[in-house]
Amino acid sequence: MSDNIVEVKDLRVHFTLKSSLAQDAAGRRKKTVKAVDGISFEIKQGEILSLVGESGSGKTTTGKAILGLVPFEAEKMLFRGERINLKEKEYKRKFRQSAQMIYQDPYQSLNPRNQVIDIVTEPLVVNKLVESEEERLELGKEALERAGLTPGEDFFFRYPYELSGGQRQRVVIASSMIMGPSFVVADEPVSMLDASIRTGILKLMMDLRRENDLAYLFITHDLSLAWLISDRIAIMYLGKIMEMGDSEIIISSGKHPYTKALTDIMPKPGIKKEGPRKVLQGETPDPTDVIEGCKFCSRCPIKEEICSKEEPPMKEVEPGHFVACHKV
Secondary structure: OOOEEEEEEEEEEEEEOOOOHHHHHOOOOOOEEEEEEEEEEEEEOOOEEEEEOOOOOOHHHHHHHHOOOOOOEOOEEEEOOEEOOOOOHHHHHHHHHHEEEEOOOOOOOOOOOOOHHHHHHHHHHHOOOOOOHHHHHHHHHHHHHHOOOOOHHHHOOOOHHHOOHHHHHHHHHHHHHOOOOOEEEEEOOOOOOOHHHHHHHHHHHHHHHHHHOOEEEEEEOOHHHHHHHOOEEEEEEOOEEEEEEEHHHHHHHOOOHHHHHHHHOOOOOOOOOOOOOOOOOOOOOOOOOOOOOOOOHHHOOOOOHHHHOOOOOOEEEEOOEEEOOOOO
8 A cells, every 4th residue: 555645646726817897898818827737746644745936836725725725626636545525525524634734824824703722622623523611621721732832721711812923823733733633734834933933833843743643745935944844845836846856855956947046045054155146037927828838938047949839747867856847
């Protein structure tokens, strides 16, 4: 049996933009955003795969698609070897217990009208996993304390606005972990926190991974952070995965021009770079534009004629190392 907890093949998420009355009257064709445009990957049990790329690359949409939070199409989308089918009520209930999400903004993801204990234990109540009020409070206390909020009772009756940013994110993590998931999509979980508390949140997430054999899809724009915590890294650009492989290989010997551009400006401990850093030129194309060839062609420093005509296939250049580039 495969040890993959998540398997994705040819995942696509396309959004059709609403048109104005004037556009409808003129008969203009509605534009489509290809947020995720045919990507494939696997995540093993206990593994951390980081999706790295600029804003608008499709990272968050990928995570939401796996959890069924946005409509998607895929040749294959498996969780623990079974096709994800959220239309089936019983499957959806079990899937929601095993797969959770940590959002980027801890304040926006918490209901400001609810007290902490109600926020954290809501998944238990919704899924009817507790039989008494005493059990609910005890499980809520344990979840808060596992998330580093001790003693747990001191946080029961606080509201989100009474907590610091780090405490709010710990509440989010407690709520996500209370049902014992085996897979978590972490969407920029520390990007909105002060540098002084990021380490604590990351340490908590790594501890939970070790204790519960958790698998993470870790979404970030920070390549250096992905390098520190990930087993593998996938580089995304405009809805496509450009390169994917072991984190050390991606950082030390990435082959795609986009990967090289990201690693060139990435700070590395103990390494002093000589001369000016190479900054990627140009702007990301409009996501509604129809691009025939490589999505990165307009910004690529080594492009050739074929790059603007044919989309490069994802090919394995060495075991476990995949690159989508005609020049590799």
